[in-house]
Amino acid sequence: MPGSPCLVWLLAVTFSLVPRAQPLAGDSEEEEQDETPLPAVPCDYDRCRHLQVPCQELQRAGPTMCLCPGLSSAAQPPDPPRLGEVRMEAEAGRAVVHWCAPFSPVHQYWLLLWEGAGAPQKGPLLNSTVRRAELKGLKPGGAYVVCVVAANAAGESSVPGAEDLDGAGGPAFGPCGRLTVLPRPLTLLHGAVGVGSALALLGCSALVWHFCLRERWGCPRRGRPSGAGL
Numbered sequence: 542m543p544g545s546p547c548l549v550w551l552l553a554v555t556f557s558l559v560p561r562a563q564p565l566a567g568d569s570e571e572e573e574q575d576e577t578p579l580p581a582v583p584c585d586y587d588r589c590r591h592l593q594v595p596c597q598e599l600q601r602a603g604p605t606m607c608l609c610p611g612l613s614s615a616a617q618p619p620d621p622p623r624l625g626e627v628r629m630e631a632e633a634g635r636a637v638v639h640w641c642a643p644f645s646p647v648h649q650y651w652l653l654l655w656e657g658a659g660a661p662q663k664g665p666l667l668n669s670t671v672r673r674a675e676l677k678g679l680k681p682g683g684a685y686v687v688c689v690v691a692a693n694a695a696g697e698s699s700v701p702g703a704e705d706l707d708g709a710g711g712p713a714f715g716p717c718g719r720l721t722v723l724p725r726p727l728t729l730l731h732g733a734v735g736v737g738s739a740l741a742l743l744g745c746s747a748l749v750w751h752f753c754l755r756e757r758w759g760c761p762r763r764g765r766p767s768g769a770g771l
Contacts, residue, residue: 583608589625589641591672612644618696619645621716622689631723636676640689640716642669643698647691652676653700655686682724688717 584607586596596609613620620643628637638652652664652674667674676687691698701717 581606581608583610586610588644589639589672591639592670593642593672595669610644612646615646615693616695617645619643619647619691619693619698621698621700622650622691623714624687624689624716624718627687627718627720629720629722631679631681634677634679634681634722636679636687636720636722637673638676638687638689639673642672643691645691645698646693648693650674650692651690653688653690656680656683661686661688676720679720679722681722683722685720685722686717687720690716 582605584596584599584603586599586609587593588610600607600609622643623641625639625641627639630636640650647669649669650667650671653661654664654676655661664674664676676685679685688700690700698716701715
C-alpha cells in the first residue's frame with residue numbers, strides 16, 4: 542500500500558502535538574508539605590526538677606523528635622552537680638537539700654556531710670532522677686558542710702574538702718555549702734533565763750558584799766553643818 546507510510550507519519554505528527562497531562566497543582570503542594578520536616582523543639586526536660594525523666598526517654602515517648610541538652614562523654618566522670626535550695630527545720634533537726642544535675646551522664650547521686658573535722662558521713666545511693674534528699678539528726682546550733690556527688694561508670698564528680706570552702710556558703714554554684722542549724726526556741730528561752738538568773742545573783746552578791754563591808758568597817762558620819770537652825 543503506497544499510502545501507508547504517509548498515514549503513519551501523519552498519525553505520529555498528530556500525537557506529538559497533543560499536550561501532555563500535567564499534575565494538579567494542589568496534589569504537588571500537598572506532597573511538598575508532607576516531605577517538609579517539622580522543626581525540632583527542646584524537650585520538656587529540667588535538670589533541677591525532682592524525679593525528672595531522662596531526656597532520651599522523652600525523645601522516644603514524644604510524637605515528634607525533640608532536642609536534648611548536650612552532655613559530656615560517658616567515658617568521663619560527670620561534672621559536679623550544683624547545690625540549690627536548702628530548707629532547714631531546726632525543731633525537727635533535719636534539712637531538705639535540692640540540687641541540679643550536671644550536663645553529664647549520671648547513674649546515681651549521694652550526699653556527703655561533714656560535722657567539724659574528720660571523715661564525712663555518706664548518705665544512701667539515689668538514682669539519676671532524684672534531685673532532692675533529706676538530712677536527719679542535725680544538732681541544734683551545729684555547723685555542717687554538705688556536698689552532692691554524681692557518679693557514672695567512669696567515676697564520680699570531684700568534691701572539695703570541708704576546709705576548702707570559703708565564706709559562709711562556699712563557692713558559688715558549686716556542689717557544696719555550709720549549714721548552720723539554729724538553736725531550738727526552747728533552748729534560747731533556757732539560755733535567756735540562765736543569763737538573767739546569773740545577772741540577778743551577781744547583783745545580789747554585790748549588794749550583800751557592800752552592806753557587809755559597811756557594817757564591819759563602819760561608815761563615817763558627816764558632821765552637822767555649822768549655823769544650822771536649832
